[in-house]
Amino acid sequence: MIVRILRQAFILVYIFLTICALVYTMSKKQIPHIQWAYVTHFYAMMAPFQNYTTHNAEMMIYGQDRSSQWTKIDHKEYFPFGRGEYAIRIRMSSFGDKKAKYYEIAKRILEAENVHGAGYTSVRMQWEKWPKSQYDFYGNYTAEQVTKNVVTEYFIK
Amino acid sequence: MNIAPIISRLKAFALAWEHWWTRKTYPHVMGIVRIALGGWLLFYWGIRLPNVAKLYSSTGMTFPKIPTFMPENIQWILDVQEPNIVMMIFMVHLIALAALTVGFFTRTSAGLACILSWYLYYIGQHHFHTSYDRLYMFSLMFLALSNAGEVYSIEAWQKYGNPLRWGKLVSIFPQRMFAFQITMTYLGVGFQKLWLPGWQGGEMLYYSLIGVWGTPLAFKVTSYGWNPLYHVAVHMTILFECLIPFSFWIRRDYIRWVGMGSGLIFHVLVHALLYIWWFAVLIPAYIVFFTPEEVHAWLQKVSKGRIT
Numbered sequence: 001m002i003v004r005i006l007r008q009a010f011i012l013v014y015i016f017l018t019i020c021a022l023v024y025t026m027s028k029k030q031i032p033h034i035q036w037a038y039v040t041h042f043y044a045m046m047a048p049f050q051n052y053t054t055h056n057a058e059m060m061i062y063g064q065d066r067s068s069q070w071t072k073i074d075h076k077e078y079f080p081f082g083r084g085e086y087a088i089r090i091r092m093s094s095f096g097d098k099k100a101k102y103y104e105i106a107k108r109i110l111e112a113e114n115v116h117g118a119g120y121t122s123v124r125m126q127w128e129k130w131p132k133s134q135y136d137f138y139g140n141y142t143a144e145q146v147t148k149n150v151v152t153e154y155f156i157k
Numbered sequence: 158m159n160i161a162p163i164i165s166r167l168k169a170f171a172l173a174w175e176h177w178w179t180r181k182t183y184p185h186v187m188g189i190v191r192i193a194l195g196g197w198l199l200f201y202w203g204i205r206l207p208n209v210a211k212l213y214s215s216t217g218m219t220f221p222k223i224p225t226f227m228p229e230n231i232q233w234i235l236d237v238q239e240p241n242i243v244m245m246i247f248m249v250h251l252i253a254l255a256a257l258t259v260g261f262f263t264r265t266s267a268g269l270a271c272i273l274s275w276y277l278y279y280i281g282q283h284h285f286h287t288s289y290d291r292l293y294m295f296s297l298m299f300l301a302l303s304n305a306g307e308v309y310s311i312e313a314w315q316k317y318g319n320p321l322r323w324g325k326l327v328s329i330f331p332q333r334m335f336a337f338q339i340t341m342t343y344l345g346v347g348f349q350k351l352w353l354p355g356w357q358g359g360e361m362l363y364y365s366l367i368g369v370w371g372t373p374l375a376f377k378v379t380s381y382g383w384n385p386l387y388h389v390a391v392h393m394t395i396l397f398e399c400l401i402p403f404s405f406w407i408r409r410d411y412i413r414w415v416g417m418g419s420g421l422i423f424h425v426l427v428h429a430l431l432y433i434w435w436f437a438v439l440i441p442a443y444i445v446f447f448t449p450e451e452v453h454a455w456l457q458k459v460s461k462g463r464i465t
Contacts, residue, residue, distance in 0.1 A: 011330075018338075026352075041295075045295070045345075048288045052364040078211065108218065135380050
């Protein structure tokens, strides 16, 4: 009997939280008094691909050596993912204070690069944005079309 | 006022509800789901093996997320560990998934894999915060609640001398949970597109194909330029996603077969044009929309009675 009751309770709670998620998906309004922490996983199971952008953006990582020369660092060494997964992961959207995380990433990359003899004095991370091209992901990645936004820079102590 | 008819109707509804959600039935559907999902997850996590240290350990770019509901005194669970400890945890995860796939200590394996998926999610997967990661976790929970090892498993081999044999009926409950969740996923994904501003025209599809997820084939297609057919394709997608959750449940006139066929075409196209392959596991999971009795009868027919 207890198993039956527990099973029915599980079903009803699951259905209820799924409905909360569906209501939020359809109306962007949360059901009152239901904490988001309980609904978030249910919402996330029905909410991929909601919008689009007309620009591509990528977090580029650069190292500067003692001669002030900037070299692009391959992010795959530290973030071994495809382009799409990297683009989402590097947004650090799980955190309110992203700046501290980016600073820590730049620090760790500088240390790792210098262990391998790169001799960098600083590492910079910046969002680079350019209009999408119908021919290639980097089709419009040109000096005239790219806008750069420095997110963080870590200097060697 | 005579409320007796209402009470008897409520009773009948409660019984029908319980029968639909929890009746005892043949174990074959969940056995097949277990093999398909376990194998899929083994592959999904297995390809991360060379990068475990970078993804989840203190030598990588690992920043765990503490869930808001987690009490402070147990938050140490999500401390980032040294690479050798993380590798050990990861190997336990893979072994659990392998054991689940072959049906060895099935419930324990599924439960362990579910807990470790949760752990790895908050350690390193949360950055990607995808729909399928949550679906995988919930699927493992459903498998942990099921008797999915009753057939096509090492457990069946040990108990009945043959992995194709089985001995007892199992609850349909986990199968219903799978079916319910898949339905709701398609329902939410489809219906929100009716009003989402981004999904009102073909631009959504066009710009997605030339974005971060675009495959070489997608760029080949878009190289021909903008075409109003993108509007048609977007509205076809919306139509399909809104109808598919209902079609799966309609047994007459081959409607569910049409729904599943269009689901197959949709997912294959998604994988061909966008590097988003993780939802492909939904295709074999469509089997949960067939009743265990139907699947059992079909298996008996194709095996010429060798499957009992």
